[in-house]
Amino acid sequence: MTFAARAWSRRTPPGLLEHPGGYALADDVELLLSELCTNAVQHGDGLDTVHLHCTPATVRAAVSDRNPALPTVRNAPAASHDLHLDYGRGLLLVAAIAATWGVDQHHNHGKTVRFELPIHRPPTVTR
Template identity: 45%
Template sequence: MARAVRATRIQRASWTLSPDISSTPIARHLVRAQLTDWGYDGESDIAELLVSELVTNALLHGRGVPVITLSFREGTLRCEVEDENPALLQVREEPDNDENGRGLLLVDMLSRSWGTDRTRAGRPGKAVWFELPAHPAYQAS
């Protein structure tokens, strides 16, 4: 008896940003445009907010140029922001003040899951990522 095997389609987009604060609104625009292109009908506002937090964090506390990778697979939207600082991040239980320390708390509260990983060989640093449930209205061709 033959079994049907369903291929899993992964959609992926990646961008290298400049290492200055003007990259944060550019990152939000890139994410919104890509989600629109993929037909994402979920919470794109949340994805934009969270990518904004991760990019800003990479620009203020990371090293090198940030790289964003957005992927969609089996109902999950994943966003990774890489930088060249190898120090892994942790959520602060209580932010220092009104200006600092709230970004990762937002990521923690609004995402399905999040974390940090070391980057692949050949690129020192870390990737901070989050995942959101996502249901595109159609499959991009």
């Protein structure tokens, strides 16, 4: 299931979210969804469901797994040798990129980790 979940999360959003303009919405959704699917498989006792919902203003994604334990966001690596680790930054990326994100705990039946991204990225202010 690990490779299938990752493959689906990387293959599906770009086809669903092709959007004119310079904002790489599909890339952001693909990255965050891939991170949440990987976390569900590695730490959540298996991927249960994936929901992707688009409105005219937002894209919402939710990944459910079977483990009720809440995930933790790790701090950015403090030492330069930690920068080369290829794990441990998934939720840090979600928190940095998503407009909003959160976790819904289902007591003994697992949890759902969700995020939301705007369809149109707000303009960047430069000084």
